[in-house]
Each structure stands twice: as C-alpha cells, then as structure tokens.
C-alpha cells in the first residue's frame with residue numbers, strides 16, 4: 001500500500017461522510033509510521049477498503065446493481081450473491097458459490113460499465129435505493 005493510496009482512501013472516507021473510518025485509518029497510518037504494534041485496523045482491513053472504494057491502483061470490479069455473479073453465470077443468481085459490506089453510495093457483494101467479489105454503486109444501474117466515473121453528488125439523487133429501508 002502506498003502512502004498516496006492511503007491518503008486517497010482517507011479523502012474518500014471523508015467525502016462519503018465516514019469520519020469514524022477516516023479516523024481509524026489515520027490511527028492505522030500513525031501506528032505504522034511509529035513502528036509500534038498496529039492499532040485497530042490490520043493491513044488486510046485497509047486493503048479491503050482500498051479495494052471496496054476502488055482507490056487506484058486497487059479496486060474490485062464494478063458491476064451494475066443487483067447483477068448476477070459473472071463467475072457463476074446465470075446460475076450465480078441462485079448461488080447467492082449477497083451484500084458483504086455497505087458504504088454510503090454502494091456496497092461490496094460476495095458470491096457464496098464461487099467466492100467472487102465485486103462492487104455495486106447506487107447509481108450504476110442504468111449505465112454501461114466503464115462509463116461511470118466518480119460518484120457525483122448533485123444534491124438531487126434520483127431514487128437512491130440503497131438508502132431506502134429494507
């Protein structure tokens with residue numbers, strides 16, 4: 001993990017309003033700098049967030065909302081892709097069948113893959129399904 005990617009991750013946490021995560025990441029960074037025992041977050045945990053929030057050069061594949069597992073194909077729908085972790089604006093999905101993981105963002109539903117770019121908050125989110133109660 002590079003310093004730049006950790007800084008980018010911290011900024012992304014703040015942008016998403018995840019201040020507790022930003023503070024935990026800062027504590028993780030400080031503990032690594034001081035050569036003391038890692039406090040709180042493990043390397044694997046930080047790595048998981050770099051992948052989840054797709055901080056370059058890291059990042060899980062991005063798929064539209066409620067997609068089937070590309071590893072399992074059509075059968076993957078029954079295999080049980082399930083939400084692993086949610087964060088503001090999206091979630092990480094894990095397939096119980098093959099172990100594949102990917103990220104789904106709230107506003108990627110109708111857009112082709114690769115045309116998403118960053119999540120713009122225009123102040124007028126149309127139908128944010130992730131924020132609706134289950």
Ligand SMILES: [Zn+2]
Pocket residue numbers: 069070071072076079095096097098099100
């Ligand atoms: Zn699968």
